[in-house]
Amino acid sequence: MLLKKIKSPILRYALLTVAAGILLLLFFILSVYWGAWGQLPKKEELSNFQYQRASEVYTIDSVLIGKFYLYDRQPIPFEAIPQHLLDALVAIEDERFYGHSGIDYPSLGRVAIKTLLMQDQSSGGGSTLTQQLAKNLYPRRDRKRTNIAVDKLKEMVIASRLEDIYTKDEILTHYLNTVSFGDNTFGIESASLKFFNKRAKDLSVDEGATLVGMLKATYGYNPRIFPEKSLSRRNLVLHAMAENELLSAEKKDSLIDIPIALDYREYDNNDGLAPYFREEVRKKMQKWSLQQREDGNDYNIYTDGLKIYTTLDYNMQYWAEAAMREHMTSLQSQFEKSYGKNAPWLTDKKLIQKVVRSTDVYKKLKALKLNDAQIMDSLKIKKPMLLTDWEGEKTVESSSYDSIVHYMKFLNTGSLSIDPNTGAVRTWIGGVDFEHFKYDHVAQSKRQVGSTFKPIVYTTALETGISPCDYFSAREVEYENLKGWSPGNSGDEDEAYLNYSMEQALSNSVNTVTVKVLEETGLTNVMTMAKNMGVFTKLPEEPSIALGTGELYLNELAGVYATYLNDGKAVLPYLINRITDQKDSLLTEFEPKQAKTRAFSEETRQIMLEMMKSTVNSGTASRIRTTYKLKNDIAGKTGTTQNNKDAWFVALTPKMLHVTWVGLDHHEIGFRSTALGQGANAALPMFAKFMQELNRHPSYDSITKARFSTPSPEVVRLMDCEPVKRDGFFKRLFTNPNKKKKKDFERKSSGR
Structure with a gap:
């Protein structure tokens, strides 16, 4: 009826186009909501999701020395998260967090106008922390640009449901327990242990701001790799806290002058204290979990967040390793000097060939149907290689063959x-x-x-x-x-x-x-x-x-x-003394065995x-x-x-x-x-x-x-x-x- 009163055909066509667009948009939104683009999680599922947790290995004096994980994550409760960390997160990532219900419509309007119409990429993404939590829980499977709209709508729907189920404190807790800090590290507790070798509850304001600052780009703002960029980003977080009256100007000014002091600790199988011991513990745990499965208890050492309390004494192990390094460094030098140029790893061709043929790299080439001469030619190709001795690591022009001979001589x-x-x-x-x-x-x-x-x-x-x-x-x-x-x-x-x-x-x-x-x-x-x-x-x-x-x-x-x-x-x-679940409930206790x-x-x-x-x-x-x-x-x-x-x-x-x-x-x-x-x-x-x-x-x-x-x-x-x-x-x-x-x-x- 309204359209008939409009005399101009161009205006009438324009209004019809807008109406059709609105209807199509509404239909698209409803199709996402109804699951046409993939089922959305129900509230029941969202209220019962489980983290994959790293299992933790402790010494007898309660020092964390290792983890077993698919994803390095150690979830913590809200009470273990310092207030300054929450303030930093809200200030830089979602300053209206406590005022919206999962979707920040003013931010969406800003993104729509600046990004889509004005092509201004500095406007940000408009996602709330709740939407980011939705993305953490249900990562995007397809990175194509054509699916961005679908993913955004899905995250908005999930965010609304999360807001209905959880309090704001619970949402922040879930977010900080699921967010990635790069290098297969998830959650603020694991990140805190990795970069500052301390629990999240013990982070200082500037340390917390450093970790929160990483969230925009976990590689680009990694304080270990790019310390200057990370420092700049940390200070931006501190400024945002001050602007939102979550940090005094005086405190902000004092913190900006503090350099980033990392105490980096990689929980890697090859590094850290007692690697051979930790590997033996892992083997024992695998046998234990298999026995438990036979008894009807299904425990996964990589995902169930078990706590493994061992018999190892942290200080004694540290000193034993230090004594080993000191003695073996000296002994290795004496050993090599005693042989001089007549060392068997230099002159005994038969032995060298035997050792080379026992290596994985030789066996892989053999599996490709190469003959011995071809394999040896391949192994002798020079390239930059990282070789280790008691003086440290160094990159040299070497071949796989040279590397094998190099490690033959080690006591x-x-x-x-x-x-x-x-x-x-x-x-x-x-x-x-x-x-x-x-x-x-x-x-x-x-x-x-x-x-x-x-x-x-x-x-x-x-x-x-x-x-x-x-x-x-x-x-x-x-x-x-x-x-x-x-x-x-x-x-x-x-x-x-x-x-x-x-x-x-x-x-x-x-x-x-x-x-x-x-x-x-x-x-x-x-x-x-x-x-x-x-x-x-x-x-x-x-x-x-x-x-x-x-x-x-x-x-x-x-x-x-x-x-x-x-x-x-x-x-x-x-x-191993005992094994508990993530809540420290005893699962198994081991008794000494003697004749x-x-x-x-x-x-x-x-x-x-x-x-x-x-x-x-x-x-x-x-x-x-x-x-x-x-x-x-x-x-x-x-x-x-x-x-x-x-x-x-x-x-x-x-x-x-x-x-x-x-x-x-x-x-x-x-x-x-x-x-x-x-x-x-x-x-x-x-x-x-x-x-x-x-x-x-x-x-x-x-x-x-x-x-x-x-x-x-x-x-x-x-x-x-x-x-x-x-x-x-x-x-x-x-x-x-x-x-x-x-x-x-x-x-x-x-x-x-």
Whole structure:
């Protein structure tokens, strides 16, 4: 009717066009609302959405050391968010937040006029924090420009529904828990921990403004990558707070002059404290979640926000790693200098080829059907590469082949500290560098244990009736029924005339005596004792086992030695105390595991400790006293394997057991000399430096000042004898020290 009164056809056509456009727009809006462009979440779904949460790994002293996640997110309640952070967010992102119901119509009008009509891109996007929350919860799947209108309308509808369900405080909380800070980091708590190494509740005003400022462009305003741009953006946030009367002008002016001081901490598998330990925890957690699933409980360690409370001591681990780096830096330098230009990683082409062929990069090229020559040509192509050594990282022109050879030469290590009464792990170092050497030398690697096996032999001997003051000749013997096997010592010719007491033989690690003690004791008895003391690996039932030719895991050896400190009962080292859900409700608690019965008597335990004290006080581990000046109560045992390929040291204190191994991943390479590669030189210093640091901190007096109990009068009496007896004149006269005694090794089924 109205149109008929309009005489001008042009005006009438224009009005019809506008009306048609309005109807089309209304139809488009309704089609989005009704789900024609994809279903929108109902209020029920919006009121029950769940975050994917990172699971957190804590030390025994409640320090967060790692996370397991698909998305690095740690949601926190509203009460844990400081007011200044909320003020900064509202001031810079949505200053009318408390006045709208999810959609800011004045902002939309501004965007429509400036952006669409005037082509002014500085007008902003017009999205409210509630709309941004909608986008966080339901990310845009299609980035095409044609879908922007659909996405915007969807977010507006979802925002309106969110406003109906949640309070403003709850919306801000959900937003800050879901927003991305880049690099797979979600939520203010995770961002705060990453950039400032503190909880969100502890952020200062300027730190909070820095993080809020990142939200406009998480990469462009990343304070680690672009500090100047981030500083400028932070100050803009502070200005916005002042303009909205959320911050005084005086406070703003004082904060603007403060530089950004990051304490950046990446929760990355390769970095941070105790990476090998964290990886072992992850493996244990995967097994646990699988067992829980079988019991009807479905827990995902990457998404369910579990809290894993471990046995690790943060400070002890930190100091153990520092000691490792200091010692291994020096030892690596000595090791390389000892070989010089004749190093096997430079000259042994057969070994190099073997190592190259074992790498993943070689196997990938092999899978492409390339022949060996083609693969080697490919691996030798030079390009800029980042190589690491103890001096740090450096970019050099290198090839994959050169890189493999470079990492061949690195000494590696494994060390472990446990509470000997429970098996609780206090420190765990699986290698020198988790990024480049993933193989864990605590839980994955089996190595020959050398002389660290000898205490098992002597323990068995005592249990079978041999006295600590029984003497055994140090003269070398050739065992004809063992293919002429002839274990020797590193001493001088005069040793052929000496007879050692059990204590002296063990403290000085005399090979010839240990084999004779084994022979007298009975190999079968020793094998049984090893099992009773916690050895679960199958060992070769050969006399050479006395000298440690068997291969054990490092954590297995630790459990064995714990028997000397835990009333003769072996323990199983464990890593996790308890697991809780995100609300700290207990899910599982782990109890220490130890043998139910003693492996040997209390008298034997005391005697063995006295023998191993002698190892430290005057034997092969005397550097503990002479070089490192440690006065703590310490017993110990060194170990060095054939051709100096494995160096060991086991330290026993009343409240801590520590095991260290040093060697190379490639068994073919050993130390150039025993002086360099023996346990006392290659492994012992790592413990000694660690113990020196512990001694500096009174909070660890319970470990460092602990004392061994006094041995019983009977034990003192049994050990009261001369350590060494020399053969008489006539026996020496008719003994040729250069001629080995020949005999058969007697395989006894039992000892005396």
